[in-house]
Amino acid sequence: MKLRQHFLNEFKILWIILFFLLLISFLGQYSAFSGTLDGQVQKHLIRMIVGIAVMWCAYIVDFKIWSNLAYAFYAFSLISLMIVDLLGTVKLGAQRWIDLYFFTFQPSELMKLALILALARYYSMLSALETVDLKCHISPIFFTLLPVIWIAKQPDLGTAGLLLGTGFVMIFLTGFPQKIFTIVIISLMGLCPLGWFFLHDYQKNRILTFLAPDRDPLGAGYNILQSKIAIGSGHVWGRGFLQGTQSKLNFLPEKNTDFIFTTIAEESGFFGSLLVLCLFLALCGYFFWAASETRTKFSKLICYGLGTLIFLHVFVNIAMVIGLLPIVGIPLPFLSYGGSSMITFMISCGLVMSAVGQKKR
């Protein structure tokens, strides 16, 4: 009883943020599915409820168990990733799913949590003095690069990039020498052009399109152009709920999943986009604040890692739909249609709550 009251009362700010995000999520999906409460919108609602249940589960699990199971979880995720290569079904040209007959899930989603847990676990064992030594960072880098390379091979550059980013931030947080960190970042940027030769044709196309969207407005540039038209035509207050012509008339690609922000921005304008951005910033800020509320290094790192993960999702997703980044398949947390992503971020919230609630137990 106490636990449940705590779950509901102690995290009022988080609940408010989540409430608005889920409300926008529902309205966005309802609109993107042409204003009908059909099976798919209901499915989305069910996922939210299941998500909150999962969040509760993540919350009640003793935080030590997370710490104890971190490596095992990481290993499980990594193996799942590899199984994808052998058994996974090809969807949209990329192998990201395992068909478990009753539902499909993306091991790469699992990997995001697993990596954060594993890194947090690893660093929680080290003192700040030890982390100054470069040698101790070798295995975390290995932890990070292993799934990153694997996922990049799938090929899913977006998720790989996100994992890489999250991993780097966590390594940076724990006291990786700043100078070397900067050098690594810069040299990685320098290596990017080399990576060109390892890309698939469609990925090259996406990058070319990103650099010059007008190159082929009916072909590869179509998505970016239509997405920009939709967002731009929203103006200040938007075209009105259910009035977005770009999404209603199917000019938008993937309007329910990766491009859900486009639908929202078209119908609610700059006001709506700003609201969504602020909610995510608040959520991220909450995670960072929660870190200072916890005692152990493990829980702090979990909070920072999850906050970074969510923000990177938001940034990459929105930057790609407004043409700042090439189109890579990154969902918008809570808002995009899809079960794996919803569950992942609900668990994230549960973990943060658990980390904060740890001291009260």
Next chain:
Amino acid sequence: MFDSNDPKNSIKLRAKTVFYAILILNLILIISLYRLQINNAEKYVLLSNRNRIRLSPILPKRGHIMTSDGKIIAGNICRYKLIMDRCSDQIFQKNMNILEQFINFSNEDIVSILDQRKRKLPAVVIKDGLSWNEYSRLSMILFKLKNVSLENIYVRNYTMPLEFGHIVGHTSKNSDSIPILVGKIGIESSLNDQLIGEIGNIQTEVNAVGQKVRILDSRDPIEGKDVILTIDTQIQKYVYDLLSAEKAGACVVLDISNGEVLAMVSVPTFNPNVISGKMTNSQWRSITGDPLFPLMNRAVSCSYPPGSIFKIIVAFAALSEGVVSAKDKILCTGGIKMDDRVFHCWNRAGHGRVDLYDALKFSCDCYFFEIAKKLGIDAIVEYAKKFGFGSKTGIELPSENVGLLPTKRWKFLRYGTSWKSYETMIAGIGQGALLATPMQLAVMLGKLYTEDYNFSPTLIKSAKKNQVTNPIHREHLDIIKNALYQVCIFGTASGSCRTDYGISGKTGSSQVRRIKPQEVGLNQKSIPWASRDHAFFVGCAPYKNPRYVVAVLVEHGGGGAAVAAPIARKIFDRLMKK
């Protein structure tokens, strides 16, 4: 940089750095969104609308052209068209498989359909000009087909095309993006604004694949207004039948009580149905390449030397100016010497001593040489102008010819030489540079018999009553009218125009070139067609209460009395029976 002894601080400090980075990235997003949604919103709204809104015109029904007795001579008939909106290849193939059972596609049809699909037009014309049978069968199965619709468009149809070709003219499709019919010549052209109506439109919203989703807005077209002509179908047909026996010619019939044109015929004529429809190249060449220019409306768009007809004006001018009185006699010896040249009367034997009546009756050239000399060209031009020479009659047809009224000024500007006195003499008998259209000659007589300089003809029926607004001096008119009556009783036209109701008129045989000495007295039939005189007759009837004016021109017909006057007589007879 940080206190490495305090791990909590170190993480917190670095977390701060990370959070600042997050804030900066967030700011980048906000700025980008601001630029997209606030700064460039208008551009994207425009692009968004262009994506989804299709504006298609709805063509109005063109107004009818009718005769005064209510016969529609230019109407619309429906043509059926099968249209398929842009759709996927699967749907297209499925549709075509069904359609093939109902329509016979020629190879050309298939090529055109595939070509239209290749060009990704929003709508493909599958078949134009379906038969009624095909149309009705297709409308039964239309529900089975996706994206297919039947459309009916109106095309112009001319009944009595040959009789009315020059009056009505023809239409052709506008070369603009909206394929509305536009009049090209005739009434179709001059009253196009009235006939055309207003184009309506329909705004439809389409989705990403170009399928119509819903109608946003529509404006109904406004049908064109009908035009009622003053032409009498029966008279027009009668005149046409008479004139079509000739190679080339024109005729104008006026009702001078209100200026209405009862008939206007020009031969050779053309078929506007052929020109308005799908015409082959050879058909078009046969029309434009014809040496007789069938597209030319000879009644208003061609001018001829009026010849002896012009003597009416000269006689009236002479009387008005007091140069001669009606009874003054002038000796005609068959010719007159001037500047070392001899100007012959058409009757080389001479008419003897003639007064004005005789001179008009027998069309004596010498008499008019003399009085023209006395009048001078300026006076002749002044009166000719009053009777409408050298200016448009204002008939509601495009490309009306103004003819030519030569003056001293015109000669100087045209040839840079001064006016010679023999030119005045030639002008006195309506030859030389002087040119007039048959319509102008009819109107001249109309002015004379309505005793109104402002008399003008019209092709459009209106309630307007002719009121005398610019009266002509009565005294001299009566002499002229009397003389013209005598022309048809005792004079040149007495052979064909002596009737109980009384025709008054004047014949004219205008030379088209100088007569060579060896040709004097030759029968016109024995010289080549293009060298023969133009045969003119203008007349008015009945003698009491003059009502109808008829002007007949037979191009290169020979003598006016022999060729034009008999035609006019028949027309007058027909008019009197009306």
